[in-house]
Amino acid sequence: MKKIRSRTALCSIILALFFLAILYLLHTYRRNAYDWFLTPYNRHLYSSENVLLTGTITDRNGVVLSAVRNGVRGYHADPDIRLSTLHVVGDPNCKIGTSALATMRDDLVSFKALQGIASVDEAGNTVVLSIDANLNAAALRALDGRNGTACLYNYKTGEILALVSTPAFDPEDIPEDLEEDPAYDGVYLNRFYSTTATPGSVLKPVILQAALESGMLASDLDPAQTGPITGVRYTCKGIVRFPDGYVKCPKVHGTQTLTEMLANSCNCAYADIAVTLGADIVSGYIRKCGLTSSYTIGNVRTVPGTFEITGVADYRLGYAGVGLYHDLVNPCSLLVYYAAIANGGRAAIPNTVKELRDSSGNLLRRPDVTTSDELVSPEAAETLRQALEEDVRLTYGKDRFPCGIAAKSGTVSQAQGASNCWFAGFTTDPDMPYAFVVYIEHGGSGSRDAGDVAAAVLTELTNSRT
């Protein structure tokens, strides 16, 4: 009897240990199953070339941009849409590290712990991007083979409607010499997120903002004048001399109001303002405007701009004031700054993702709208908004654009080849809260060439709304 009792006790202990082991196993599975499942060695998810074989990516209107069919990841049938959406959607091998395919792999996989591998199908989850494929294609066509980037977004919601980076390549027919051919230099970078460039005159609103917000007076520039800086009458003689050098304008602009100084893009006036304000104030406003900040877009961090003006001599500070000294700005940061002007001081941070849905169409997640710090005071934003709108009327021509816009161009001469150029601004119709930026390497003139790309995207946008 004693023996039976002791054997029963032993069996009970073994049984208890067995159940404890089962519980531990289930707990470990529950905690780690998703990570085990996503391992790159899982051939149910990835091909031998590490191509994700589940998950769908569409544009904001449900147009399928990338999906898996019969074990192969494919793209849209239209080559313009394939190339223009490449940097947002991604290449099959995820060499474009900022793309949805590279940064949202886990989101594209539909995983149900109880079903395990059986829950995987080719459709997977769907990342619904905020971009409109037709707007992207219009931007690509307008860039016309030149390298650069174009972006248009809704500064209230943060949704990016168009985002193109060139050079691009066809993900259905990847060139074999992609990494050797100089024509594809930097092809894996999305220039909107990951590059910086000399801003030239698109920086001038920052200097004007510094003058407005720092309480600068008209008499600071000319002792014969009185009153606030908004009442200044600045006389451009075509050159302004500092003890150690000079800054020139392409022509003599004569006497100008504050608005005319921006419309004429008068280098003398902006160099004079920057030197009068001093390096510390100018540096402070460049920081305040977010131009040295990095923004987080989904899982991507943008590259911050850099400005080296502390302690520089006057004429170099003057050059920095017209955006030409060692100034480097990121296109995304510049876009958010112009959006903040449009929106009274702050703007939504851009985002390329509209929502995530499962294969049955159920909503899984929608990104929160995040807003920038106050980049410009509401009062200065209003003055800048009016000046930029007047800039379009006086300089660029309102008729070139399908809707009212406020904007500034920048053209930066290069030692060889055509100038690099910018066009940044926003629409002025309250029902169209959109800001845009265009940057083209060796693109020519900011007002003409970069402005034409902005006009093409805005035309496609207004056509799609009617």
Ligand SMILES: [Zn+2]
């Ligand atoms: Zn001038």
